[in-house]
Amino acid sequence: MPQFAEIALPVPLRQNFSYRIPDTIAPMPTQGVRVEVPFGQQKMIGLVTNISDTCDLPPQKIRNITRVLDDESLLSEPLYKLTEWAARYYFCSHGMMLSQAIPVALRKGASAQPETIRYYALTEKGEQSDSNSLGRAHAQKKIVELLKGSEVTVEEAQALELSVSALKALRERDWIDIYERPVTTDISWRDALKMGEAPHKLNKQQAVAVAALNHQQGFHCSLLEGVTGSGKTEVYLSLIETVLKAGKQALVLVPEIGLTPQTINRFKHRFQVTIAVLHSGLTDKQRLDAWRQARSGEAAIIIGTRSALFTPMAWPGVIILDEEHDSSFKQQEGVGYHARDLAVMRGHLEDIPVVLGSATPSLESLHNAIAGRYHHLQLSERAGSAVKARQGVIDIRNQPLRGGVSQALFNEMRIHLQAGNQVLLFLNRRGFAPALLCHECGYLHECDRCDAFFTLHQSLGEIRCHHCGNQYAIPRQCHNCGSTMLQGQGIGTEQLEGILSKEFPEYPVVRIDRDTTSRKGSLEQQLNAIHRGSFRILVGTQMLAKGHHFPDVTLVALLDVDGALFSADFRAPERFGQLYTQVAGRAGRASKPGTVLLQTHQSDNPLLQDLLQRGYGEFARSQLEERRMALLPPVWHMVLIRAEAHQAEDAENFLRAFAEQLGQHKELELIGPMPAPLDRKAGFHRRHLLVQAADRRLIQQLFEHALPIVEQLPLARRCRWSIDRDPQDLL
Ligand code: ADP
Numbered sequence: 119m120p121q122f123a124e125i126a127l128p129v130p131l132r133q134n135f136s137y138r139i140p141d142t143i144a145p146m147p148t149q150g151v152r153v154e155v156p157f158g159q160q161k162m163i164g165l166v167t168n169i170s171d172t173c174d175l176p177p178q179k180i181r182n183i184t185r186v187l188d189d190e191s192l193l194s195e196p197l198y199k200l201t202e203w204a205a206r207y208y209f210c211s212h213g214m215m216l217s218q219a220i221p222v223a224l225r226k227g228a229s230a231q232p233e234t235i236r237y238y239a240l241t242e243k244g245e246q247s248d249s250n251s252l253g254r255a256h257a258q259k260k261i262v263e264l265l266k267g268s269e270v271t272v273e274e275a276q277a278l279e280l281s282v283s284a285l286k287a288l289r290e291r292d293w294i295d296i297y298e299r300p301v302t303t304d305i306s307w308r309d310a311l312k313m314g315e316a317p318h319k320l321n322k323q324q325a326v327a328v329a330a331l332n333h334q335q336g337f338h339c340s341l342l343e344g345v346t347g348s349g350k351t352e353v354y355l356s357l358i359e360t361v362l363k364a365g366k367q368a369l370v371l372v373p374e375i376g377l378t379p380q381t382i383n384r385f386k387h388r389f390q391v392t393i394a395v396l397h398s399g400l401t402d403k404q405r406l407d408a409w410r411q412a413r414s415g416e417a418a419i420i421i422g423t424r425s426a427l428f429t430p431m432a433w434p435g436v437i438i439l440d441e442e443h444d445s446s447f448k449q450q451e452g453v454g455y456h457a458r459d460l461a462v463m464r465g466h467l468e469d470i471p472v473v474l475g476s477a478t479p480s481l482e483s484l485h486n487a488i489a490g491r492y493h494h495l496q497l498s499e500r501a502g503s504a505v506k507a508r509q510g511v512i513d514i515r516n517q518p519l520r521g522g523v524s525q526a527l528f529n530e531m532r533i534h535l536q537a538g539n540q541v542l543l544f545l546n547r548r549g550f551a552p553a554l555l556c557h558e559c560g561y562l563h564e565c566d567r568c569d570a571f572f573t574l575h576q577s578l579g580e581i582r583c584h585h586c587g588n589q590y591a592i593p594r595q596c597h598n599c600g601s602t603m604l605q606g607q608g609i610g611t612e613q614l615e616g617i618l619s620k621e622f623p624e625y626p627v628v629r630i631d632r633d634t635t636s637r638k639g640s641l642e643q644q645l646n647a648i649h650r651g652s653f654r655i656l657v658g659t660q661m662l663a664k665g666h667h668f669p670d671v672t673l674v675a676l677l678d679v680d681g682a683l684f685s686a687d688f689r690a691p692e693r694f695g696q697l698y699t700q701v702a703g704r705a706g707r708a709s710k711p712g713t714v715l716l717q718t719h720q721s722d723n724p725l726l727q728d729l730l731q732r733g734y735g736e737f738a739r740s741q742l743e744e745r746r747m748a749l750l751p752p753v754w755h756m757v758l759i760r761a762e763a764h765q766a767e768d769a770e771n772f773l774r775a776f777a778e779q780l781g782q783h784k785e786l787e788l789i790g791p792m793p794a795p796l797d798r799k800a801g802f803h804r805r806h807l808l809v810q811a812a813d814r815r816l817i818q819q820l821f822e823h824a825l826p827i828v829e830q831l832p833l834a835r836r837c838r839w840s841i842d843r844d845p846q847d848l849l
């Protein structure tokens with residue numbers, strides 16, 4: 119009897135494809151294995167989703183599977199189900215979702231089986247040597263001490279940024295070497311877990327949280343709400359110890375910017391186990407290796423950014439999401455999935471606990487915690503000796519500003535600098551100035567492809583559009599009147615850096631933003647230099663706000679918060695509250711008390727006052743109440759349909775037709791079509807249709823009905839469109 123297979127292919131068409139299984143093929147494909155099939159003129163690799171005896175296609179139309187790549191399913195049952203569920207939830211094809219979940223190398227046909235691992239370890243000579251004899255060769259000493267604990271794979275050595283020259287020197291001494299072994303899957307950690315450094319003694323709140331988490335069996339989601347520096351990471355480490363001791367693995371997800379060598383080191387110091395690290399900077403091969411280590415159970419701990427969520431585990435034990443409010447967990451391009459929401463679903467399908475941690479929880483998670491769906495754990499005090507920062511507002515109405523800095527702030531900076539401390543200034547605008555202004559006619563130079571102003575980058579001699587990447591040499595003459603009196607309007611980080619260097623010539627300034635950290639490893643270098651005290655004044659965008667410890671920073675100032683308070687996006691207050699609280703958390707982390715200052719023209723803005731007086735926790739709860747009244751997420755559910763076209767009508771007509779297919783419903787609110795906040799970008803006119811409903815199931819049902827019809831409309835081919843479920847920003 120002929121057999122047929124349904125195959126999920128990585129193409130945007132929202133369907134699977136039928137193929138014949140030829141008698142001659144081996145092994146016999148089953149659900150979840152990869153197969154190679156002809157697709158149009160090409161060959162493609164896809165995943166079998168179903169096997170059946172019948173097929174709807176006429177026999178002459180059906181083509182043969184040409185190769186079977188695996189003899190067992192690539193993904194465990196729960197993980198497979200997760201991709202299936204996610205495809206349905208995010209309205210994309212199963213094949214597209216799978217292509218998010220599976221490493222590129224596997225999608226190109228690499229073997230899923232373990233290969234070889236290359237690692238650094240001590241030689242016999244190295245074992246017998248005393249690292250103190252290395253004298254002042256600190257980098258070498260550090261490596262030897264690390265290797266005394268456990269071997270380090272070549273990938274880990276890179277991730278930890280071990281000095282390449284020190285590694286080379288140690289190999290020349292014949293103290294260490296690179297060894298290679300087939301991955302015979304060393305899972306000895308399951309029987310005898312080797313510990314590293316002894317942990318801190320947990321304080322009372324930490325102990326309560328750990329006890330609650332250790333107690334859980336099966337699926338359970340907890341929100342660990344702990345102020346910055348309250349010791350959340352210590353709680354994770356304690357929980358992970360319990361999990362590893364039970365022979366199970368831990369998956370830790372961190373925001374893109376949080377995956378630094380310091381983060382990995384903290385885990386590495388506590389547990390002498392293999393840690394698989396997955397992030398977007400890896401080569402396809404490195405990513406595959408880490409994936410295999412996790413799948414075979416060799417890696418006891420898996421740490422990664424968003425897409426590491428899909429890493430298979432032989433013995434899944436727990437999923438932890440740190441800084442769960444961070445927007446990098448939501449993928450913005452292509453399939454717009456949210457790693458936090460999928461992590462909770464994965465925990466459910468795997469029947470393991472999930473822990474979401476943050477000092478500034480998202481309103482989504484807070485809503486779930488308050489409603490009792492999540493276990494709510496709180497750490498309200500800073501761990502160790504650090505005390506809460508003093509906070510203040512500088513009203514800059516009618517105040518003279520230099521580089522956007524008031525005299526009051528300059529004075530305060532001087533006090534902290536003279537006391538030998540570091541100062542951090544936060545300004546969320548990179549470049550020299552956010553616009554180029556003609557002093558004669560008032561014209562602001564605008565991108566020719568977007569409805570946005572060019573940002574002036576003085577040091578590059580360019581004006582750049584931050585929305586489409588468009589760039590030109592700085593014009594000599596006004597495009598409107600021909601005048602040569604052109605000047606920057608407003609202040610960006612580049613200009614601020616220059617002004618501070620002049621104001622405080624004796625204190626070195628460092629600037630951290632996307633422009634100064636674009637080279638790989640440069641952020642790390644700059645952070646290290648800050649830690650060494652090479653810089654005294656730190657200027658940066660929100661890159662500086664996240665997760666870094668700067669023990670000598672005692673003054674943190676936010677220069678211009680008015681823009682953040684008046685953004686059109688309904689999430690703006692939440693985002694601002696998170697940002698402020700995270701930035702404020704950078705002040706006085708160690709034994710030195712900190713100060714946080716905020717410059718604003720809106721010192722009596724009620725939102726700002728609410729945040730300052732009651733703190734993020736209370737502020738967020740009142741925001742949640744406002745969302746409830748306004749029928750906004752997370753209380754109501756939202757889907758954003760975006761369409762863009764060269765002709766605005768094309769986008770608009772398409773969205774109108776979409777709205778028509780969704781139909782009228784008293785529990786459904788449709789807003790639009792309307793112009794997007796940035797209504798022209800890179801030459802395209804952009805239009806939005808917002809769909810809101812109280813019930814997720816209603817959204818699911820209406821879209822599943824409408825999509826097959828909408829996709830067939832000729833209008834659908836006249837624009838580029840996409841569906842963003844639970845959108846994180848409305849741009
Ligand atoms: P968070 O993740 O909440 O920001 P961390 O776990 O990084 O906090 O802890 C902040 C600082 O306090 C770290 O330097 C950590 O070593 C220290 N710390 C955490 N828990 C304790 C404790 N129980 N006793 C002493 N110091 C602690």
Ligand code: ZN
Pocket residue numbers: 565566567568570583584585586587588799800
């Ligand atoms: Zn542009």
Ligand code: ZN
Pocket residue numbers: 556557558559560561596597598599600601
């Ligand atoms: Zn002009």
